[in-house]
Amino acid sequence: MKLSTLKIADIPRPLLLLSLLILALSTLTTFTARLTQLSRQLSLPSIRRFTTTSPTMSSYAKELEIAQLAVQRATLLTKKVFHEKVKGTTDKSDKSPVTIGDYGAQALIITAIRRAFPHDEIVGEEEASDLRSKSSLSGQIWQLVQAARLEDDKAEETLGGPVKSEDEMLDMIDEGRSGGGAKGRIWALDPIDGTKGFLRGGQYAVCLALMVDGDVKVGVLGCPNLPIDDSAQLDEKAGEDATDEGNGVLFSAVAGEGATSRPLTRGGLAEGKTIHMREIEDITQATFCESVEAAHSSHGDQFEIAKKLGISKKSVRMDSQAKYGSIARGAGDLYLRLPVRKDYQEKIWDHAAGDLIVREAGGEVTDANGKRLDFSKGRTLSENSGVVAAPKAVHAQVLEAVKSVLGSK
Ligand SMILES: Nc1ncnc2c1ncn2[C@@H]1O[C@H](COP(=O)(O)O)[C@@H](O)[C@H]1OP(=O)(O)O
Numbered sequence: 001m002k003l004s005t006l007k008i009a010d011i012p013r014p015l016l017l018l019s020l021l022i023l024a025l026s027t028l029t030t031f032t033a034r035l036t037q038l039s040r041q042l043s044l045p046s047i048r049r050f051t052t053t054s055p056t057m058s059s060y061a062k063e064l065e066i067a068q069l070a071v072q073r074a075t076l077l078t079k080k081v082f083h084e085k086v087k088g089t090t091d092k093s094d095k096s097p098v099t100i101g102d103y104g105a106q107a108l109i110i111t112a113i114r115r116a117f118p119h120d121e122i123v124g125e126e127e128a129s130d131l132r133s134k135s136s137l138s139g140q141i142w143q144l145v146q147a148a149r150l151e152d153d154k155a156e157e158t159l160g161g162p163v164k165s166e167d168e169m170l171d172m173i174d175e176g177r178s179g180g181g182a183k184g185r186i187w188a189l190d191p192i193d194g195t196k197g198f199l200r201g202g203q204y205a206v207c208l209a210l211m212v213d214g215d216v217k218v219g220v221l222g223c224p225n226l227p228i229d230d231s232a233q234l235d236e237k238a239g240e241d242a243t244d245e246g247n248g249v250l251f252s253a254v255a256g257e258g259a260t261s262r263p264l265t266r267g268g269l270a271e272g273k274t275i276h277m278r279e280i281e282d283i284t285q286a287t288f289c290e291s292v293e294a295a296h297s298s299h300g301d302q303f304e305i306a307k308k309l310g311i312s313k314k315s316v317r318m319d320s321q322a323k324y325g326s327i328a329r330g331a332g333d334l335y336l337r338l339p340v341r342k343d344y345q346e347k348i349w350d351h352a353a354g355d356l357i358v359r360e361a362g363g364e365v366t367d368a369n370g371k372r373l374d375f376s377k378g379r380t381l382s383e384n385s386g387v388v389a390a391p392k393a394v395h396a397q398v399l400e401a402v403k404s405v406l407g408s409k
């Protein structure tokens, strides 16, 4: 029989039904993929939820993978600098320290974001102007950036390959200049949070978060010096004499999908585990975390708040957003950060990832007035004052103690 004379009636029924089924399935798949893409572009969470076909398929799967791999790769560089005696430390205009580790990690992470999401904005802590006039420092960073490769070709390919030249590296650092705001997709990046801890041999974190229309949707924290074991409880020495030997954890969260921890590796991503905050039956037994640096939060107020709650255990002093990660996995319970100075505005990159990870692990994060942290106001949390993070069930009780101590000052 000639093909041109083939009639539908001549095709065997089972074959016809099978062809129709394949056609219907492929049309549905294309339609669903297009709808997901459209909803992402328009930031329509309701459509996105509807089109997510399986509960294990994340709404921000690609963003999460890139963010985790980029942070993991950057920790290869920061770990190397952590072990160097000389860390290329300089002072910024606000007198805070910055090292070759901070610049190198920012260059690596921004390069990965630029390759995967060329239209997204980035709010990064560092900028390259000082490096452009200090060529020896820039050269040292370039050596480190070239050496920081994941030992997994597929992972490197996912990240879009290495930084191409020293000039590109400087340009990438400067791509973190966005002013932030309430519209669109904006990444918040702190390449080394807790630089003072990093220099002292304490805890530090590589922090990255994606905000969409001012809301944090994806958060990743790389903490090379925290124990891998989620159940390792913090003691008062946890923030001191830290090392990455046998340690290193990568925390992550996607809005509405929970929080996860996995060991940091030198290659691809390790298997992750869901993490939860600890359920506190008796607040007097809670472990509370605070900054090491007395200039960053009020140790005096925090002591009074703990006393008011009946907590007699000494606080755990620890640098960086490692505090958020630690309470999110129940290694500690509370994180208090009460302002020392009225004029200091917290930076979004110091809180975005940690805020989401704690909330997704069953916690509540507000400022000292009980307001949610507002990441939509630009590079700083200008509408907030301090941070109070606690398991949901006891947050109101903790906040009451905060208000009572601050109100009586
Ligand atoms: N006066 C301050 N109050 C609160 N945080 C501060 C203050 N000065 C600096 N910081 C920030 O605290 C963060 C470290 O927090 P922690 O003490 O919990 O480790 C750093 O990112 C640092 O920002 P930066 O160094 O970028 O200026």
Ligand SMILES: [Mg+2]
Pocket (backbone or CB within 6 Å): 190, 192, 193, 194, 349, 350
């Ligand atoms: Mg920081």
Ligand SMILES: [Mg+2]
Pocket (backbone or CB within 6 Å): 102, 125, 190, 191, 192, 193, 194, 195
């Ligand atoms: Mg920093």
Ligand SMILES: [Mg+2]
Pocket (backbone or CB within 6 Å): 096, 097, 125, 195
């Ligand atoms: Mg800094």
